[in-house]
Amino acid sequence: MAKRQTSVDWMVDQLNSNRTNRIFIHPDLIAEAKKMEMHEIMNAIGVGSYFEPVFPDKYHYRAYDHYISTYEQ
Helix, strand or coil: CCCCCCHHHHHHHHHHHCCCCCCCCCHHHHHHHHHHHHHHHHHHHHHHHCCCCCCHHHHHHHHHHHHHHHHCC
8 A cells, every 4th residue: 555645745845846946944844743743643533533432542552553554654
């Protein structure tokens, strides 16, 4: 299964592909944005878990596994 691209990855690709107006974004800022995005995705999955028969303390692990299998390359 092909990995999906996050919106942060898409934005960085778009900025880097514009050869005429190159924009530098410090790698620490990109890493922080990716971390924030990962937490947002995991929280969304966790909220959805409340509607399934899942133990509440395990949704974090399930959300993390989903994020890794879907977005990490």
